[in-house]
Amino acid sequence: MKTVLKTFAAALLLGVAAMGVAKADPVKIGVAAEPYPPFASPDASGKWVGWEIDFIDAVCAEEKLECVITPVGWDGIIPALTTKKIDVIAASMSITDERKKTIDFSDKYYNTPTAIIGPKDQKFGATPDDLKGKIIGVQVSTVHAVYAKKHFGATAAEIKEYQTQDEANQDLAAGRVDAVQADSIALGEFLKSDQGKGCCDLKGMVAPDLEVLGPGVGAGIRKEDTELKDKINAGIKAIRANGKYEEISKKYFDFDIYGEDSQSN
Template identity: 60%
Template sequence: MKYTLKTIAVLAAITISSICGAAAEQVRVGFAAEPYPPFASPDASGNWEGWEVDFMKAMCSEAKLDCVISAIPYDGLIPALTASKIDIIIASVTITDKRKQTIDFSDYYYKTEAGLLTAKGSDLQVTPEGLAGKTIGVQSGSIHEAYATKHFVPAGAELKTYLTGDESFNDLASGRVDAVQADVIALDAYLKSDQGKDCCELRGKVQADASVLGNGIGVGLRKGDEDLKVKINAAIKAIRANGVYDKFSKKYFDFDVYGG
């Protein structure tokens, strides 16, 4: 079943109160409205599922927070946070120095690398020179757009931006772009799909650049929300120590997604 952003927005404010006590502090959690498997997407019934959904439930339960999902387009998450429309962001938002000028972050809760997806049999090289004259698909507002703008565009590559990863994958499968840059976990999930396994392959990982690709994925918070940050950091540490994090992670990954 296909979901438009308008349809998904109707699914906002899904309360996870069953995992917390009645007196728990309510926290509005910004999720990206665009599906991003295996991290978060609505199922056929409109219920959110995925690794980050399980992470949120475990973290909120440990921190005794009553967490309510608000679905917001990815590039609107930080503006919604700073405008106090939501209280935190859990949407695979990378911790970068640029973003830290606007918002605060918890300790990281997973790390991943960036890779480049191409059509099967492609001879493209994952270098600025190898991508000169080629069109690269990236998600709008993502670290991958920032990375490609910094490293590939000056050498002659052209960027095409998308609201969702699925849109970029569809254009790659149809030959409308030459490559797609994204997190290798998201690329791996696509390669396991019926379309992905037939059309595409991982050409390689991009060269590391922490100034753009950041230092892991963190929970976004408003600057000054120190009490909430302390609770969230303590909860992340606790579910890592008590085995809850590893238990739900094994449903999705056969490696340590925490990284580092």
């Protein structure tokens, strides 16, 4: 009987020990389920690649977090975070006070200007007067949609919203909208494509509006996940300090993407 009890006790202790070293669940990194080069896009094999993917991979490696890229529809990405379908948003999401009512953000990890593009054969700029009477395409649930409505809504013929940036760009190329507003880097990638360079060019950068565009892009995190936020911030700080951030960025850009005060999504 004593032998049986000893065996049972040993098994119980082993079970408790095993529970103590149980592997933590992976951190699900939410990205928008659409091509958004050069930040995040699926390659031919379905693997997600791009600057933002390399960046978040480096942050996770620095903090020894097991992270898994999890594509989510852009217009549902904040609900996916709050309902714990994902744990972090790394999808070029601008830090804004409006979004902070629902979620928290890491420190800024990049910041680029907002641009207007349009047909090559038309000459206009990026002011409300320039865009008077024009149909402007923007992606739904972005700071660009908010900005366009605020600054161009009174003069533009229409602010037309699309589920993806690619759809807005396609309609511009097809002549169904007169201009598109979005992040300058993302629009630059479109203008370098065969379709983009054949039809369109840069019209200018919009005037700053910190309240709408925010101070930069950050990782979205649930308000209660303070420990995870601290780890993400520590990872960002570390790769900025050890040169990894610059090493990743040089593969994609010939300028400092960390930037100043203007914005992305």
